[in-house]
Amino acid sequence: MKAATSLVVFSDLDGTLLDHDTYSWSAARPALSALRRIGAPLILSSSKTAVEIAKIQKELGISGLPAIVENGAGLLDARPDAADDYARLRLQLDRLPRDLRAPFEGFGxxxxxxxxxxxxxxxxxxxxAKSRAYSEPGLWSGDAQxxxxxxxxxxxxGVSAREGGRFLTLSFGATKADGMAQVISQLKPRYTLALGDAPNDAEMLTAADFGVIVANPSRAPLPPLSGERGNQIIRTQHPGPEGWNMAVLAILKQLDLDQERDPTHG
Structure with a gap:
């Protein structure tokens, strides 16, 4: 049986690994290199579509790894019939009374x-970004009531609405933590680390052994999470990929993994 990996990292994208304004991940290069060196899989977990995430995986050099797509509503390449979920979601949305439906402008x-x-x-x-299979992000223009x-x-x-880094996203209720559980069952890591910046990351952050709330000045900060009381969850001072980089390197040092080498490379 294949030995369990020491660490699996689950990361949100926009406002976390990717800069909120430029979508660049360049400030995270040192930590990304460290994860690659020790053989720690990086599992992208985002409201982005499978097409978008596969492209980012290629840019990061991590193609072939699992990924959590559309806010946890599915896994990358998990189900060929998943488009049925999106069609059902749009149907439920359009069945709402006009006064409730009109203020929501979805990607569809x-x-x-x-x-x-x-x-x-x-x-x-x-x-x-419009190639949806499981979920519908959108903008809300109405009042709070x-x-x-x-x-x-x-x-x-049966449709849930979750606030992300940019959009209100609708789905049939799965969260990033649900996708995380599926990946953990496959990879069986000794430790898990999750990083995110928005309310739709909360379950994932809480479910990990170590959670990091990455600062995002463009949105209201996450309210306190239960794991912060025992330092299971920490917050970065620096935003986006800069904060991501510093947090990952610090946790690798804390776990004494910063000198570990990928066994496939000797």
């Missing part, structure tokens, strides 16, 4: 140019 209501406008992505990347009624009405239909 937008063309690629509109998605590019609100995200800063290129047209090609915006088209990839109508938003609460919108969320309640969707919940009655």
């Amino acid at each position: 209501d937008m063309d690629a140019a509109r998605v590019a406008q609100i995200t800063g992505l290129s047209l090609g990347d915006a088209a990839n 109508t938003r609460a009624a919108f969320i309640t009405a969707l919940a009655a239909q």
Whole structure:
């Protein structure tokens, strides 16, 4: 039987490993190199689509690893029939009364140019962001009272709404922690580390052995999580990939893994 890996790292993307404004991960290069050196798998966990995450995996040199897509609603390449989930989700959304439906502008209501406008992505990347299989991110333009009624009405239909780094995302209830549990059952790590910046990361951060809330000045900070009382969960002072880099390197040092070598390389 294959020996369990020492550490598996689960990471959100926008505002965490990727800079909120530029989408760059360059400030995290030292920690990424350290993870590669010790053979610690990096599992991307994001509201992004499978197409988007596969592209980022290729840029990071981690293609072939599992990944958690669309806010935990699915795993990369997990189910060929997953598009049925998205069609059902859009149907439930469009069944809402007009006064609740109108203030929500989902990606399915937008063309690629509109998605590019609100995200800063290129047209090609915006088209990839629209390739949904499990979930529907969108913008809310109504008031707080109508938003609460919108969320309640969707919940009655089995649809959950989660606040992420940029969007309110609808799905049939799975979280990043659900996807994390599936990956852990496959890889059987000795330790798990999770990093994120938004409310939709909370379950994942709490489920890991070590959690890191990465600072994101562009949004309200996460409220205190239970794991912070015992230092299971920490917060970075620096935002995005800079904070990510410092936190990962510190935890590798804490676990005495910073000198470990990938056994496949001698």
